Each structure stands twice: as C-alpha cells, then as structure tokens.
Amino acid sequence: MFFLSVVSVTHQYILASLKYSSQRIVVRASLILVLGGAGDMGSGVVEEICRVGIPVSIGDVKMEEAGRIAAGLQEFGKVDVVRLDVNARDELVRKAREYDVVVNAVGPFYRYGHAIASALIDAGVNFVDICDDYDATDDILGLSNNAREIGIIGVTGLGWTPGISNILAKKAYEEVGGDVDAVDIWWFGSAADSRGLAVVMHLFYALTGDVPMYLRGRLTRVKAGSSPGYSNFPIVGNLKLYYTGHPEPVTIPRSMHVSERVTVRGGLIPQWQNKLVKLFIKIGLTSTKENTERLARFIHRIEDVFRSGGRPVSGVRVDVTKGESRVSYCTVGRMKKLTSIPASIGAVMLLNREIKGAGVYPPEEIIEPTPFLAKLGEKGIEITKY
Known part of the structure; x- marks a missing residue:
C-alpha cells in the first residue's frame, strides 16, 4: 500500500529534523512546504499531504485564506502557515532550506515557474511543481544541470495535464513495445470545476x-485553437477539441521514440465557451501577456456566469498508436483532485526517497508508471483503459 512507510519516515524526520545555519538551529515542525498552498490547486495538495499524516506548511501571501484552510485540516494532521511572497527571492531561498521537499503550485507558470524553480535549486531542496505552460517547462528543464551538480531532484509538470497525461503516455508506450507512431492527448475542463485565477490565465x-506540437517527427509551431478533432470521454461523451499549448509535445519525444506526432488538443465544457474564448482571441484581447491577464482577471470576476449550467468535471485521454494497434487511457474527475493528488504523491515519494537520481525532469522520465498509477488508484483516481 502507498503510504505504509509514511508513519515511520515521518517519525524519523520529526525526531531528527534539525537543520543548522551559521547563526541558529532551525527546528522544523513541517517536512513539506506548498507554495501557493492557499490557492485552488495548492490547497488540494496541502490537504492530500496532510491526510497521510505528514506535517505540511502553507506558503502564501493570502494569510486569512491560508489560516482558514489550515484550521479546517487540523483534525487530519499538522498544518501551519508561513507568510511567503515568492517574488522575494532571498526570503524564498532562506525559507525553502527549512524543508525537505517543496511543492510549487503558484501560477501562472509562464510568469513564476522558472524563477521559483531556480530559487529552489539555489536552496538545495527537492521539489515538485504543476507547471502547465510549455515555455516555462522548457526553461525549468534547462536548470537540470544546476540541480544535478548539487544532487537534488526536481519534477516539473506533475499535475493533471501535464502529469497524469505523461504517465499514461509512458504506460501505453511500454505496453505496445515502444517506437510508436503517435501520442495524442485530449483534455477538457469546466468553469464549474475550478475557481483559480491562474487556471483562467493558463x-x-x-x-x-x-504553440509547440511534435509533427512529422520534429518539434514545430502551429496555430493555437486550430485543427479541431473529436474525442470521447466517460460522463460527457464526444467533444470537439483544439490544438492547445501544453508541455507534453516538448517533453515526451525526449524519452520516447515517436515517429510521427505528439499532439495536445483541449477545450471547455459547455462547448459554447470555446467559441467565446476564440472570439476574445480573434479580436486581440489576448495579444500580449498583459492583455491576457487583464482579460483573465475580468473573466475570473464574473466566472459564476460561466459556471451556470456547467458540470463540475474535467478529464484527460491519451491515445498511443503503433501501426494498427492503439492503446488508450482516460480519467475523468474533479480538476482539483486530478491536479493535486499526483503532485502530493510525487512530494511524498521524494520525501521517502522513492524517486532516484539528480536533475530536473518531466514526470515520464523519472517516475515508473505502474506503481504511480496504483497510488493514484488508492487515492480515488480511476483510470479507464480502452
């Protein structure tokens, strides 16, 4: 079972968890720090870690919300709150050194991902993030040599998509014997299934x-929102989805031989929202990052309008094709669970030294799929094979 070793490991760390600086001894009440732990996805990571009996700290600037979350979890385990502004690099490095593992859930990752990963490497601490932006992922992976030199591990993109999607791709790839023709990833999300501003920005x-796609055996650029295709999911049925900018086409060909393509298509439910988003883009409301963030903040303020009539469910499907054979995996559930459970499992695996090596990696390069998927199942994430 997944967390049978957690009690003994936690006991050992609590007894011996002293970290020395040149000026003082720091006694750590918590082993894992969750940056953005008061946010929509980060709070889920905090809860999942707390529920397995591991002391965890919420690192955030939203102290009132962080305190409310911590108070609500006290019956399950030890949760404390640390006021931490990730823009204050020196303070972030200093505070991160007090922990064994850090989880970064601060988005949007195109703004914060690389800077935080760099600070955590400087702190010399193992980390997990849920980075879902392709350019930030590339930049974070570029820090791998720095991490390797000091012997730490970073796992970037260990959420829903990327994250579960990468692990499912590797699982299917191994099942068909490798050297595949195509990896096609499909995702959908619902405004009724999330409340985070960073989700809207992403x-x-x-x-x-x-945005990047791996087509005809090489990484290239395609127009986001183009090349519609259809994919079938449990609960919601057949959906029309579009090219979207995600990290998987960048990372998957690094470790898997794919002769033709690695694609990601996604969209929203109800599907009329896709047309509205494409209209916003067409008239230039997302022409710059600043414009995109202004629009995202406006939409976030009126998001209840978009939640109306929506189903609080999200999902991802992965199709791996080799010749006439195809293996498909799919999972559907709440976005918060689909994102936070993989990150929390990864953090505990790092704490327990179940992930070996040094450097910064996407999930498929450093996590074995079968045991990881078993751990997802123990936490209630059901994977369907087609």
Missing part, C-alpha cells in the same frame, strides 16, 4: 498564438 495563454 487557458487563454494556451489558446493564443503559435
């Missing part, structure tokens, strides 16, 4: 401009 960013 959506507009992923659907704007030219």
Whole structure:
C-alpha cells in the first residue's frame, strides 16, 4: 500500500529534523512546504499531504485564506502557515532550506515557474511543481544541470495535464513495445470545476498564438485553437477539441521514440465557451501577456456566469498508436483532485526517497508508471483503459 512507510519516515524526520545555519538551529515542525498552498490547486495538495499524516506548511501571501484552510485540516494532521511572497527571492531561498521537499503550485507558470524553480535549486531542496505552460517547462528543464551538480531532484509538470497525461503516455508506450507512431492527448475542463485565477490565465495563454506540437517527427509551431478533432470521454461523451499549448509535445519525444506526432488538443465544457474564448482571441484581447491577464482577471470576476449550467468535471485521454494497434487511457474527475493528488504523491515519494537520481525532469522520465498509477488508484483516481 502507498503510504505504509509514511508513519515511520515521518517519525524519523520529526525526531531528527534539525537543520543548522551559521547563526541558529532551525527546528522544523513541517517536512513539506506548498507554495501557493492557499490557492485552488495548492490547497488540494496541502490537504492530500496532510491526510497521510505528514506535517505540511502553507506558503502564501493570502494569510486569512491560508489560516482558514489550515484550521479546517487540523483534525487530519499538522498544518501551519508561513507568510511567503515568492517574488522575494532571498526570503524564498532562506525559507525553502527549512524543508525537505517543496511543492510549487503558484501560477501562472509562464510568469513564476522558472524563477521559483531556480530559487529552489539555489536552496538545495527537492521539489515538485504543476507547471502547465510549455515555455516555462522548457526553461525549468534547462536548470537540470544546476540541480544535478548539487544532487537534488526536481519534477516539473506533475499535475493533471501535464502529469497524469505523461504517465499514461509512458504506460501505453511500454505496453505496445515502444517506437510508436503517435501520442495524442485530449483534455477538457469546466468553469464549474475550478475557481483559480491562474487556471483562467493558463487557458487563454494556451489558446493564443503559435504553440509547440511534435509533427512529422520534429518539434514545430502551429496555430493555437486550430485543427479541431473529436474525442470521447466517460460522463460527457464526444467533444470537439483544439490544438492547445501544453508541455507534453516538448517533453515526451525526449524519452520516447515517436515517429510521427505528439499532439495536445483541449477545450471547455459547455462547448459554447470555446467559441467565446476564440472570439476574445480573434479580436486581440489576448495579444500580449498583459492583455491576457487583464482579460483573465475580468473573466475570473464574473466566472459564476460561466459556471451556470456547467458540470463540475474535467478529464484527460491519451491515445498511443503503433501501426494498427492503439492503446488508450482516460480519467475523468474533479480538476482539483486530478491536479493535486499526483503532485502530493510525487512530494511524498521524494520525501521517502522513492524517486532516484539528480536533475530536473518531466514526470515520464523519472517516475515508473505502474506503481504511480496504483497510488493514484488508492487515492480515488480511476483510470479507464480502452
């Protein structure tokens, strides 16, 4: 079972968890720090870690919300709150050194991902993030040599998509014997299934401009929102989805031989919202990052309008094709669970030294799919094979 070793490991760390600086001894009440732990996705990571009995700290500037979350979890385990502004690099480095593992859930990642990863490497601490922006992922992976030199591990993109999607792709790839023709990833999300501003910012960013796809055996750029295709999911049925900017086409070909393509298509439900988003993009409301963020903040303020009539469910499907054979995996559930559970499992695996090596990696390069998927199942994420 997944967390049978957690109690003994936690006991060992609590007894021996002293970290020395040149000026003082720091006694750590918590082992894992969650940056953005008061946010929509970060709070889910905090809860999942707390529920397995591991002391966890919420690192955030939203102290009132962080305090409310911590108070609500006290019956399950030890949660404390640390006021931490991730823009204050020196303070972030100093505070991160007090923990064994840090989870970064601060978005949008195109703004914060690389800077935070760099600070955590300087702090010498193992980390996980849920980065879902392709350019930030590339930049974070570029820090791998720095991490390797000091012997730490970073896992970037260990959420829903990327994250579960990468692990499912690797699982299917191994099942068909490798050297595949195509990896096609499909995702959908619902405004009724999330409340985070960073989620809205990411959506507009992923659907704007030219985004990476791996086509005809090489990484290229395509127009976001183009090349519609259809994919079938449990609960919601057949959906029309579009090219979106995600990290998987950048990372998957690094470790898997794919001769033709690695694609990501996604969209929203109800599907009329896709047309509205594409209209916003067409008239230039996302022409710059600043415009995108202004639009995202406006949409976030009126998001209840978009939630009306929506189903609080999201999902991802991965199709891996080799010749006439195809293996498909799919999962559907609440976005918060689909994102926070993989990140929390990864953090605990790092704490327990179940992930070996040094450097910064996407999930598929450093996590074995079968045991990881078993752990997802223990936490209630059901994977369907087609």
